Amino acid sequence: MKGPKEGDHGEAELRNTALLLSYDGRPFHGWQRLRDQETVQGTLEEAIAEVFDVPSVVAGSGRTDRGAHAVGQVASTRLPLGLPSEEVVRQLNEYLQETVDGAIIVENAANVPEDFHALHSCTGKTYRYAIWLNDELPPEYERRVWHVHGDLDLGAMAEAVPLFEGEHDFASFASKSNFDRQGTVRWLSQSSMFSEGPVIEMVFTGNGFLYKMVRNLVRAVVRVGEGRSSVDELASILKAKDRRKAPGSAPASGLYLDEVYYAPPVFPDEASRR
The missing domain is CATH 3.30.70.580 (Pseudouridine synthase I, catalytic domain, N-terminal subdomain)
Incomplete structure (x- = not known):
């Protein structure tokens, strides 16, 4: 039909x-x-x-x-x-x-x-970023996660992730883009990390996101997990409001747009199904 x-x-x-x-x-x-x-x-x-x-x-x-x-x-x-x-x-x-x-x-x-x-009309979004921490990657996860080899300090990463909650100027984590943006201040109501087996997920909910912002945040947190940066240094990078102070971007392969929010909700029953 x-x-x-x-x-x-x-x-x-x-x-x-x-x-x-x-x-x-x-x-x-x-x-x-x-x-x-x-x-x-x-x-x-x-x-x-x-x-x-x-x-x-x-x-x-x-x-x-x-x-x-x-x-x-x-x-x-x-x-x-x-x-x-x-x-x-x-x-x-x-x-x-x-x-x-x-x-x-x-x-x-x-x-x-x-x-x-x-x-x-959007009032906010939730992004999720998935990392696979194991030398062997199942074929079904190919280009669906960031495949990280070696060890990460998950405790340090879990301490670092909540630094981004609240209202901040995220200029240090905003890659330049080819479309306009209105300022670099955003408010995150959630910035958290979960891990189970080889899977690490970081979840970010906010009223808006800058170009490559989530991928840049994730790369900075993983750098802490690698021992190449500290939680205090990450806090200093955030305060610097200078992209040159921060590391690069995590691969796009691990990034998922999980939910988009509207008032009133457009699909009120869908979040509970996912």
């Missing part, structure tokens, strides 16, 4: 729609549409145009890097009026299964107010 066709029904009347997405970032050159490269945004826009035969512009809550992943990305777009949300999900997933082998999954769809925008 295809959606309404403009040729069959005249010009389609469209509604503002939010899509909840998960994706494996490995096949894509990031989120943002590129002329000659396959991206998440470009693939979704092509899917919507092909399935529903309407002009397609998809806005995401953020631009995930090349190789980064999502389990709770939110996008907004305009789809034909009167099409049930379950049909949006089913038809798009059928197309995406055929074209990108299900590397993008539409988890849910919802009608939203006309002034809703996935990025501009």
